[in-house]
Amino acid sequence: MSALEPTKLDRPRASRNWSAADSGAAKSVAAALRRADLGDRLRSLTLAAPLLVLLALSFGIPLVLLLSRAVYDPTIADALPQTSQALRGWNGTGLPDDAAFLALAADLRSNQAKGTAYELAKSLNARLPGARSQVLKTVRQLEAADRPPLEVMKAVPFWSAPGTWPVIESGTHSVTSFYLLSALDLRWNADGGIERVPPEQAIFVQVFMRTFLVAAAVTLATLVLGFPLAYLIASVPKGLAAILIVAVLLPFWTSILVRTAAWTVLLQKFGLVNDLLLWLGVADDRLDLMYSRIGLIIAMTHIQLPFTLLPIYSVMRTIQPSQMKAAYSLGAKPFTAFRRVYLPQVFPGVMAGCLLTFILCLGYYITPALIGGASDQLISNFIASYVNVELNWEMAAALSFILLVFTLALFGIFARILGLDRLKLV
Amino acid sequence: MKITKARLFAFAAATAFITMGNAAFAEELSIMASGGAWQDAQRKAWFEPFSKETGIKIVEQEYLGDLGKVKAMVDTGNVPIDLVTVETATVLQGCDAGILERLDYSRIAPREKFIEGSALDCGVGLDAYGDVLAYDPNVLKEAPTSVLDIFDTTKFPGKRAMRKFPAQNLEWALMADGVAAADVYEVLATPEGVNRAFKKLDTIKQDIVWWDAGAQPPQLLASKEVVMTTAWNGRIQNAIDKDGAPFKIVWNNQILEYDMIAIPKGAKNPDLAYKYLAYISQPEINAKLASYITYGPVRIDAASFVAPDALPKLPNAPDHMTAYLVADTEFWGDYGEDLVKRFNAWLAQ
Numbered sequence: 185m186s187a188l189e190p191t192k193l194d195r196p197r198a199s200r201n202w203s204a205a206d207s208g209a210a211k212s213v214a215a216a217l218r219r220a221d222l223g224d225r226l227r228s229l230t231l232a233a234p235l236l237v238l239l240a241l242s243f244g245i246p247l248v249l250l251l252s253r254a255v256y257d258p259t260i261a262d263a264l265p266q267t268s269q270a271l272r273g274w275n276g277t278g279l280p281d282d283a284a285f286l287a288l289a290a291d292l293r294s295n296q297a298k299g300t301a302y303e304l305a306k307s308l309n310a311r312l313p314g315a316r317s318q319v320l321k322t323v324r325q326l327e328a329a330d331r332p333p334l335e336v337m338k339a340v341p342f343w344s345a346p347g348t349w350p351v352i353e354s355g356t357h358s359v360t361s362f363y364l365l366s367a368l369d370l371r372w373n374a375d376g377g378i379e380r381v382p383p384e385q386a387i388f389v390q391v392f393m394r395t396f397l398v399a400a401a402v403t404l405a406t407l408v409l410g411f412p413l414a415y416l417i418a419s420v421p422k423g424l425a426a427i428l429i430v431a432v433l434l435p436f437w438t439s440i441l442v443r444t445a446a447w448t449v450l451l452q453k454f455g456l457v458n459d460l461l462l463w464l465g466v467a468d469d470r471l472d473l474m475y476s477r478i479g480l481i482i483a484m485t486h487i488q489l490p491f492t493l494l495p496i497y498s499v500m501r502t503i504q505p506s507q508m509k510a511a512y513s514l515g516a517k518p519f520t521a522f523r524r525v526y527l528p529q530v531f532p533g534v535m536a537g538c539l540l541t542f543i544l545c546l547g548y549y550i551t552p553a554l555i556g557g558a559s560d561q562l563i564s565n566f567i568a569s570y571v572n573v574e575l576n577w578e579m580a581a582a583l584s585f586i587l588l589v590f591t592l593a594l595f596g597i598f599a600r601i602l603g604l605d606r607l608k609l610v
Numbered sequence: 611m612k613i614t615k616a617r618l619f620a621f622a623a624a625t626a627f628i629t630m631g632n633a634a635f636a637e638e639l640s641i642m643a644s645g646g647a648w649q650d651a652q653r654k655a656w657f658e659p660f661s662k663e664t665g666i667k668i669v670e671q672e673y674l675g676d677l678g679k680v681k682a683m684v685d686t687g688n689v690p691i692d693l694v695t696v697e698t699a700t701v702l703q704g705c706d707a708g709i710l711e712r713l714d715y716s717r718i719a720p721r722e723k724f725i726e727g728s729a730l731d732c733g734v735g736l737d738a739y740g741d742v743l744a745y746d747p748n749v750l751k752e753a754p755t756s757v758l759d760i761f762d763t764t765k766f767p768g769k770r771a772m773r774k775f776p777a778q779n780l781e782w783a784l785m786a787d788g789v790a791a792a793d794v795y796e797v798l799a800t801p802e803g804v805n806r807a808f809k810k811l812d813t814i815k816q817d818i819v820w821w822d823a824g825a826q827p828p829q830l831l832a833s834k835e836v837v838m839t840t841a842w843n844g845r846i847q848n849a850i851d852k853d854g855a856p857f858k859i860v861w862n863n864q865i866l867e868y869d870m871i872a873i874p875k876g877a878k879n880p881d882l883a884y885k886y887l888a889y890i891s892q893p894e895i896n897a898k899l900a901s902y903i904t905y906g907p908v909r910i911d912a913a914s915f916v917a918p919d920a921l922p923k924l925p926n927a928p929d930h931m932t933a934y935l936v937a938d939t940e941f942w943g944d945y946g947e948d949l950v951k952r953f954n955a956w957l958a959q
Contacts, residue, residue, distance in 0.1 A: 572676035
């Protein structure tokens with residue numbers, strides 16, 4: 185066990201049990217040490233400053249700005265200033281008074297004049313499907329100005345429907361929990377409580393679960409395949425080990441898209457894998473490997489294998505074979521020697537490899553899109569769809585935020601159990 | 611001839627001067643399209659003749675049709691493209707999100723000269739394509755007669771492919787369930803109508819392979835992964851004409867859609883862009899695309915200019931217009947996001 189625990193001696197620590205007579209001198213020494221320490225830190229900070237600034241500019245700030253969209257969406261509030269004012273006194277049930285209708289009419293008209301009516305319509309539509317055409321229709325009728333605005337508003341049934349005004353009211357607050365709740369299949373109900381969305385609308389919780397399950401399955405598969413292979417590479421002569429390492433790394437250097445496309449060729453119904461299974465008599469009929477969970481896990485396992493294997497291998501290489509021999513000579517059975525001498529030393533590498541693979545799997549996008557079926561899409565596929573297709577970046581930010589929180593939480597738990605300093609990456 | 615240093619220098623200087631001169635004087639129009647056979651067809655029918663006629667150089671770019679990229683350009687104020695080809699539903703979204711310019715039709719062509727629904731506020735139609743059914747007669751002994759036959763698993767057993775998207779599938783589901791084409795969007799706007807459509811899709815869910823990209827349907831047919839598939843007509847025709855595939859197209863109950871082109875907000879050369887839009891919106895020019903890919907013109911008065919051998923393959927050829935539905939862009943603008951979510955939830959069940 186001692187090999188595992190960080191030795192306490194190698195950490196310099198200010199000792200506190202000096203006698204009183206020494207304490208004055210000790211203090212000044214400690215202060216000098218601190219000063220020197222501070223100088224060192226400042227120097228290293230200065231050296232690292234360009235990198236830190238680059239990280240902040242290219243990664244930190246954009247990340248925060250983008251994620252803030254999940255909770256900050258001022259589109260409706262900015263577009264409806266008068267309505268916000270008029271709704272202050274509304275109790276949230278039934279319909280607001282005519283002043284609110286008039287204020288909304290005025291806001292709609294000013295949006296049309298500014299050319300922002302479409303943005304408002306889109307933003308309302310994201311929260312209330314069908315609102316888009318109603319807003320645009322009302323705007324056109326208001327513009328025609330052949331009737332008083334109140335009459336126009338009352339003539340469109342949408343504005344007097346029960347669900348409309350609560351959504352408008354919630355939209356007038358720039359800081360919103362709507363997207364984050366939606367990302368967890370939740371919503372506010374009429375009584376101000378939080379409830380689950382109806383089952384035919386619920387999707388994200390399931391997709392998050394699926395993402396974590398697929399990541400876990402792939403991690404396990406890479407471990408089962410990677411551990412013996414790493415052991416083999418670590419124990420064969422150097423020349424052969426180099427060849428094996430290259431064999432592992434060669435696909436690693438190939439683009440992920442190419443490898444995914446290669447798997448579609450292998451896995452398709454009339455592809456090589458099915459031909460082989462049929463020829464071997466393992467399967468009686470051609471299997472649906474493409475567009476299936478099993479195909480997805482096979483392809484992801486292949487892509488992730490080096491990520492799991494390399495940290496394990498790098499740790500295995502440092503373990504002296506003589507230790508196992510020593511264990512045998514002391515009477516340990518092979519399995520006991522493996523479990524009590526070898527495994528504890530390899531453990532940090534195993535955990536590092538698994539963690540790396542697990543977290544990378546959480547972000548998989550291309551492989552599920554090309555090889556997975558409709559019910560094998562992971563959370564990144566949904567985020568991409570909200571970014572690229574729906575242009576609802578608020579929803580994309582909310583999903584990303586939840587994914588980030590889950591990932592950090594897992595990482596935190598992991599670090600807590602194992603201790604970060606014991607992680608051995610390549 | 612001995613190449614001296616001085617000569618070499620003079621040559622280099624002259625080359626540099628000519629190149630610079632070109633960059634300074636030739637006008638350039640940057641068009642981003644979604645690649646493939648469709649962009650090749652546009653190049654032959656429109657890009658090259660336009661350049662020849664006007665002297666304006668066309669710089670081509672390609673993208674996947676996702677508006678997210680255009681939004682990023684517009685948001686950062688760096689818009690290196692002047693025109694972008696988009697799907698109809700995307701035009702609506704881009705228009706709403708304020709990333710596409712609202713078009714001034716007085717600079718293009720009279721709006722009433724376009725087929726209904728093909729001249730939108732932010733996008734002008736390029737061509738009409740059909741969402742059709744395709745099959746391989748060597749595999750299916752009995753020929754399907756309507757796209758709606760995809761719902762008949764007793765008469766046509768086996769896997770069938772549909773686009774992994776609610777649009778078209780929900781319309782076809784309702785029509786297969788007995789809703790008249792004229793009422794489809796009205797019914798689909800109600801929660802009961804949506805339930806009804808999904809219930810119909812439920813009946814064949816186990817037999818469906820889903821496709822994402824337009825290139826997949828011909829591949830799925832060729833690899834015999836499915837016995838029939840919904841598809842964009844041009845992709846199937848391309849496989850028939852270019853690769854000699856034995857596929858057949860079923861036009862009955864096709865859904866008509868339009869490809870569009872739009873100007874992103876903040877484009878550097880809007881005048882050149884309008885010049886191009888006006889050029890391709892002339893009826894005889896608009897009809898030229900059909901000679902290179904089997905997508906029909908969107909100008910009402912362009913039909914007589916279509917090459918006679920191309921006409922029978924077009925989605926809006928008279929023979930194919932007996933039973934059809936025009937996709938309702940406004941409907942999908944309203945309910946698209948919600949139905950996509952519902953569709954994904956349904957897929958995952």
